[in-house]
Amino acid sequence: MASIAENLKEVLERISAAARKSGRSGADVRLVAVSKTHPASVIMEAYQAGHKIFGENYAQELKEKSAQLPQDIEWHFIGALQTNKVKMVIDKTAMIHSLDRVSLAQEIEKRATKPVPVLIEVNLAGEETKSGVAPNEVERLIESVRNFTKIEVMGLMTMPPFFDDPEMARPYFARLRELRDELAKNTGLKLHELSMGMSGDFETAVEEGATIVRVGTAIFGERRGKRG
Numbered sequence: 001m002a003s004i005a006e007n008l009k010e011v012l013e014r015i016s017a018a019a020r021k022s023g024r025s026g027a028d029v030r031l032v033a034v035s036k037t038h039p040a041s042v043i044m045e046a047y048q049a050g051h052k053i054f055g056e057n058y059a060q061e062l063k064e065k066s067a068q069l070p071q072d073i074e075w076h077f078i079g080a081l082q083t084n085k086v087k088m089v090i091d092k093t094a095m096i097h098s099l100d101r102v103s104l105a106q107e108i109e110k111r112a113t114k115p116v117p118v119l120i121e122v123n124l125a126g127e128e129t130k131s132g133v134a135p136n137e138v139e140r141l142i143e144s145v146r147n148f149t150k151i152e153v154m155g156l157m158t159m160p161p162f163f164d165d166p167e168m169a170r171p172y173f174a175r176l177r178e179l180r181d182e183l184a185k186n187t188g189l190k191l192h193e194l195s196m197g198m199s200g201d202f203e204t205a206v207e208e209g210a211t212i213v214r215v216g217t218a219i220f221g222e223r224r225g226k227r228g
């Protein structure tokens with residue numbers, strides 16, 4: 001089996017190749033290594049291979065692991081965030097990918113000690129099992145939070161329906177980019193960031209304009225246990 005360092009190198013090379021296809025460079029795309037369910041020792045292996053950006057889905061896990069690991073790690077919160085867990089993670093989080101309601105923004109506004117970059121999670125396919133706001137409600141959410149002093153809306157995040165063939169996900173990635181362009185025009189905000197693409201489809205996402213990909217399995221291997 002390949003080591004985490006080798007997996008990381010390969011994922012970064014694949015990101016670069018896909019970025020070049022869309023006229024960009026690998027440096028235009030940030031890799032969030034999704035470490036949910038994996039212990040701190042495994043994250044440390046990736047850190048020692050030079051990687052500093054990790055994504056977690058559960059507040060308790062982020063809190064515990066960030067306490068055990070180097071301070072210069074950039075933690076991204078990518079899972080559904082319960083309002084009562086905000087205070088547990090807010091000062092450890094470089095970016096929240098899953099803003100989906102005003103009440104969550106209000107709690108962040110109340111608890112954060114400095115401005116927090118956030119992405120609005122969009123549920124493009126209207127799947128009931130997934131969180132995220134409907135495409136036609138994103139603008140209203142942005143307008144509701146844009147004057148908050150601790151919320152910086154940097155862009156959009158999505159998780160398309162699962163397909164075996166990444167080409168099937170391409171229209172969703174293209175749609176998120178188009179929605180971003182539309183919202184940037186309507187709101188006057190830059191909304192630069194597009195967080196889209198996972199282990200099975202990150203190259204397609206990069207070709208369609210992803211600025212952040214969230215990759216777990218292709219770096220750390222299969223997750224065990226019921227979560228994730």
Ligand SMILES: *Cc1c(COP(=O)(O)O)cnc(C)c1O
Nearest residue numbers: 034078198199214215216217218
């Ligand atoms: C688990 C997870 C990922 C990573 O998924 P892989 O298929 O393991 O790469 C990315 N984004 C979110 C929101 C996740 O929950």
